[in-house]
Amino acid sequence: MHFDAFDRYHEKASFLHRLDPRVKALVTVIYIVSNALLPDGAWLAFVGAWIFLIAANLLSQLGTGYTFKRSIIALPFALIAITVLFSMPGKPLSSFFFLAWNFTITDMGLLRFVSILIRSWLSVQMAILLVAVTRFPDLIHALEHLRVPAILTTIIAFLYRYLFVLTDEVFRLLRARESRSAAEAGNRSGGGVLWRAKVAGNMAGQLFLRSYERSDRIYNAMLSRGYSGHLYTLNPHEMKPGDYYVTAFAIAVIFIVQLIGRL
Amino acid sequence: MHFSPTPLHIPDGFLSIAISAVCWAITIVTLGFAISKTNKALGEKQIPLMGVMAAFVFAAQMINFPVAGGTSGHLLGGALASIVLGPWAGMLVMTAVIAVQALLFQDGGLLVMGANILNMGLVTAAIGYGLYRGVVSQSKTVKLGVAGVAAWLSVMAGALLTALQLWLSGTSQLTIVIPAMLGVHALIGLGEAFITVAALSFILQTRPDLLGEDSESAKGGRGWVVAGGVIALAVVLLSPLASTDPDGLNHVAMDLGFFQTAQSGVGPLAGYAVPFLNSAIASKIAAGILGVIVAGIVALLVGRGLKSQIANRKPPVSNLQSSIANRKSKIVNQKS
Numbered sequence: 001m002h003f004d005a006f007d008r009y010h011e012k013a014s015f016l017h018r019l020d021p022r023v024k025a026l027v028t029v030i031y032i033v034s035n036a037l038l039p040d041g042a043w044l045a046f047v048g049a050w051i052f053l054i055a056a057n058l059l060s061q062l063g064t065g066y067t068f069k070r071s072i073i074a075l076p077f078a079l080i081a082i083t084v085l086f087s088m089p090g091k092p093l094s095s096f097f098f099l100a101w102n103f104t105i106t107d108m109g110l111l112r113f114v115s116i117l118i119r120s121w122l123s124v125q126m127a128i129l130l131v132a133v134t135r136f137p138d139l140i141h142a143l144e145h146l147r148v149p150a151i152l153t154t155i156i157a158f159l160y161r162y163l164f165v166l167t168d169e170v171f172r173l174l175r176a177r178e179s180r181s182a183a184e185a186g187n188r189s190g191g192g193v194l195w196r197a198k199v200a201g202n203m204a205g206q207l208f209l210r211s212y213e214r215s216d217r218i219y220n221a222m223l224s225r226g227y228s229g230h231l232y233t234l235n236p237h238e239m240k241p242g243d244y245y246v247t248a249f250a251i252a253v254i255f256i257v258q259l260i261g262r263l
Numbered sequence: 264m265h266f267s268p269t270p271l272h273i274p275d276g277f278l279s280i281a282i283s284a285v286c287w288a289i290t291i292v293t294l295g296f297a298i299s300k301t302n303k304a305l306g307e308k309q310i311p312l313m314g315v316m317a318a319f320v321f322a323a324q325m326i327n328f329p330v331a332g333g334t335s336g337h338l339l340g341g342a343l344a345s346i347v348l349g350p351w352a353g354m355l356v357m358t359a360v361i362a363v364q365a366l367l368f369q370d371g372g373l374l375v376m377g378a379n380i381l382n383m384g385l386v387t388a389a390i391g392y393g394l395y396r397g398v399v400s401q402s403k404t405v406k407l408g409v410a411g412v413a414a415w416l417s418v419m420a421g422a423l424l425t426a427l428q429l430w431l432s433g434t435s436q437l438t439i440v441i442p443a444m445l446g447v448h449a450l451i452g453l454g455e456a457f458i459t460v461a462a463l464s465f466i467l468q469t470r471p472d473l474l475g476e477d478s479e480s481a482k483g484g485r486g487w488v489v490a491g492g493v494i495a496l497a498v499v500l501l502s503p504l505a506s507t508d509p510d511g512l513n514h515v516a517m518d519l520g521f522f523q524t525a526q527s528g529v530g531p532l533a534g535y536a537v538p539f540l541n542s543a544i545a546s547k548i549a550a551g552i553l554g555v556i557v558a559g560i561v562a563l564l565v566g567r568g569l570k571s572q573i574a575n576r577k578p579p580v581s582n583l584q585s586s587i588a589n590r591k592s593k594i595v596n597q598k599s
Contacts (some may be wrong), residue, residue, distance in 0.1 A: 120276025157313020201461020
């Protein structure tokens, strides 16, 4: 497995790709906070936020529908919010019987449900775009500039660096289990659910020991290269004038979207 | 990707600003403690150890086993990580895992990440370690049994907290979300318990030193036993109460005035109706002040852009020596 097998970065030379990672991370977070602040049923503001998203998509040269295609991941969670359809007080729109209960959809409930879905859908797309136009190590470095404690960002950077190594390890373990799970045609191999859980647990324990010993080796290797608790980088991440202008412009636009939603 | 999203990873948009902020506050304070504690205990070694351990939790979630009807169980890892690494390190490791799941895979939101870390990283570690720490000097069977119960309870605690946050945000109805979340996670928790117990017994067999007297799993203070016990007890007492008598919980929240802040779903500046400023004029003034602040930030950013534009116009350094000096000072500046 290649070291960046998990990265969602899409190589392009667009305007967004060249922006400082700090700007991208900051604007994404402000955009998501702004979405959460918009009141229910602020349709015009939702459209404004959506146009902001489309514009960002266009600037990234990934195509207008790029983030839309990948945004389906948040959909299953919508099930959790579906109860709000019936629980908000308001004018009943329609009602139906299911099993023994009578469900009544109210207008306020529908308004809130749709608003929650739109907020979530817009926010997840911006987060998808962020990792599509920013290399993950750059993003982590940007978080450090934005005052996330260095310990956390370094742990995350290590996680990212060794994730593909341990994933390879997991695939080896899974392949080994597969190759020892022969069965006669029509019969299932192995024991019951408990037995299978135990095997999975043993594999997790095995993976833990391998990772633990690997971390020891890594630490010794780092010590031998002069590691003293600090990590250095040659990637300076300097803010250019344009980066400040873009941040200012994005904040102004998001604020206008907020105003539209409130007035 | 390889892991199946569980209903514990809340996406953005499902929690109100107020609830997200409260969860972030709790998470940040706890993580601050965790960072200073692990710094003292592990020093410079903590970064490679915890980084690889975080990758381990992430990778271990890919080890699945078929349960029934095409579904499969897998590990969440909070209890296991805190038992083998100690509670503070376990919390940091789980935080890194949840942060990467949200940042890289959009499994869980960014604004609600504080809540996700609280539910899946902090509470699970406290319960998992606290209960295990209470029996750390007992026989192997007792230890493993308690670890299993702790793993199951940690999943239930995460589910209960998630349900409560969704309800306080006005996203779900309490009468449905609590039984649904607890019911599903009672099963998921069983898988978690079995895998945790099997993994621990495997480690006890092959590397008993990692779980012995001098290991991190025996070093945590007695306070963890109390903390873990109290949270576990709260889950055990609150779960049946919440699923059988959610109206009672509703009343408590009403009396405490939770709903006015939470269900508006738009936080402290809801419709400019700042609590003490109800009249239209005062609201307009507040909005105006907010506008001035935002305009100020925008102006500041533009100003900094202009400033660095001027700074960039400095004559290029031609002398080799000064260029080397420049590079050196840059490297020193980048030291983070």
